[in-house]
C-alpha cells in the first residue's frame with residue numbers, strides 16, 4: 136500500500152467517521168496544545184464498497200504527541216493528503232484533527248518545489264543543487280499563513296503551539312502576529328545549514344524572521360542550533376548570547392532560545408513488537424528465503440540522495456570485487472522506500488541506484504543467490520521489525536541526516552543483543568550516541584565519502600565476534616531505551632514552558 140509523500144503505511148487502526156461526525160459539527164472547542172505539521176497523522180482509505188474512512192498512520196511523532204497530550208487536550212493542524220477542498224475538522228480518539236486545504240498547484244510549488252527542491256538541498260549540504268523560483272516562495276508564504284490561521288482558530292488562550300519542520304518556518308511569526316498570548320515552539324527534523332549555505336537563500340531574512348516568532352526553537356544537534364544563532368547574527372544583524380537571540384520587536388526585543396533536543400522513537404513499543412512470536416518467525420523466514428547466508432547486510436532508507444545509498448553500494452561492490460565477501464555467503468538487502476517521485480533529482484537517483492544494483496547482480500550473483508536484494512516498496516511495521524531482526528549488519532550511511540531513526544529502530548529490534556550497526560558520522564544519531572556512550576564502544580563509525588574507510592568498517596562489522604557484538608549492541612540499546620520519543624517530547628515541552636518571557640528580555 137502506498138501513502139502520499141513521506142507518510143509510511145503500516146499496521147493501521149481504522150477509525151470510523153459516522154456517529155462522530157455529528158459530534159464534530161457541534162464542537163467549537165479550543166485546545167491547550169496545538170500541533171502543526173505538514174501532514175496530518177492519518178490517511179484516507181476507500182473500502183471496496185466505496186465507504187471512506189481515516190486510518191491513523193503510525194510513527195514516532197504520533198506516539199510522541201500522544202504522550203504530550205496526556206495532560207492537555209490537543210489539536211493537530213495539517214494537510215490531509217489529497218489536493219482540493221479539505222475535509223471538515225474531525226476527532227480521533229482524544230485528538231482533534233484540523234485539515235488544511237492545498238491545491239494541486241500549491242503541492243507542486245510549496246511542497247515539492249520550495250520545501251523539497253529549495254530548502255531540502257540547502258539544509259543538506261547542497262548534495263544536489265537547490266532550485267530557486269520566486270513563485271515557489273510566494274506559495275510557501277501563502278500556505279504558511281494558512282497554517283497559522285488554522286492554528287490561531289483552534290488554540291485556547293495561553294495554549295502551547297508546537298510547529299514541526301522546514302515546511303512551516305514562517306508559521307511562528309504569523310501565529311505570534313495574531314495570538315501574542317500563546318507559547319510557540321518549533322522543531323526542525325532536518326539539519327540547519329551552516330551560514331555560508333543558508334546565505335544562498337534569497338529569502339534568508341524572511342525565514343529567520345519567521346522562525347523568530349517562536350519562543351523556543353528545537354534542533355536535532357547542537358551544531359544545528361549554533362548555525363541558526365550564527366545566521367541571526369551574521370545575516371540579520373541581531374544580538375546573540377549563547378543559545379539566545381534578541382529580536383528587534385518593539386520595547387527592546389524578545390529573547391528566543393535555540394537548543395538541541397534530539398528526537399527518538401517509541402523504544403518500548405517497538406521492542407515489544409519485535410519480541411512477538413510472529414515477528415521472530417518472520418525474521419527466520421526472511422533469512423531462509425535468502426538461502427540462510429552467513430551474513431545478511433541491510434539498508435532501509437527513503438530513496439533520497441541524502442541517505443548515501445550510492446556510496447554504500449559502491450563500497451559493497453568493491454568488497455565483492457576484492458574478494459573480501461562473496462554471495463551466497465553474504466547478501467545485501469536494500470529497501471528503498473519510494474519518495475518524492477515528482478522531483479527530478481529523486482527520479483535520477485532511482486535510475487542510478489537501480490542501474491548499479493543491476494550491474495552488481497550481473498557481475499556477482501548466481502542463479503538463486505543475488506548479491507543485492509533490492510526492494511522499492513514500503514512495508515508494514517511488523518515486516519520492518521522482522522527485517523531488522525534478520526540483519527547481521529545494518530548499514531546507515533547518510534551524507535547528511537538530521538537524526539536517522541532507522542539506526543535507533545534497528546538496535547531496538549535487537550532484543551537478542553546481536554547484530555552490528557555501521558553508522559555515518561554525518562547523522563544526528565552519531566552525535567547523540569557519541570555524547571551519551573562515555574567510554575563504551577557502540578556503532579562502527581564511518582565517513583561515507585571515504586570509500587576505503589567505509590569498506591574497512593563494513594568488513595570489521597561483518598567479522599566482529601559475538602562478545603564484541605553483544606557489548607556494542609547493549610550500549611546502543613541502553614541509550615535508545617532511556618532517550619525515547621516520550622522523553623523527547625517531555626524535554627521539548629519543558630523547554631518551551633521555561634523559554635524566556637518578555638520580562639527576561641528586559642533584564
Ligand code: GDG
Nearest residue numbers: 143144145324398472513514515516536537538539540541
Ligand atoms: C526526517 C529526517 C529524522 C522507512 N521505510 C518504511 C518505513 N520507514 C520509516 C523508518 C523510519 C522513518 O521511516 C524514516 O526516518 P529517518 O529518520 O530514517 O528519515 P527521514 O524520513 O528522512 O526523516 C531524519 C526524522 O525526520 C525524524 O525527525 O530522523 O533525519 O530526515 O521510522 O522506519 N516505515 C514503514 N515502512 C517502510 O517501508 N512502516
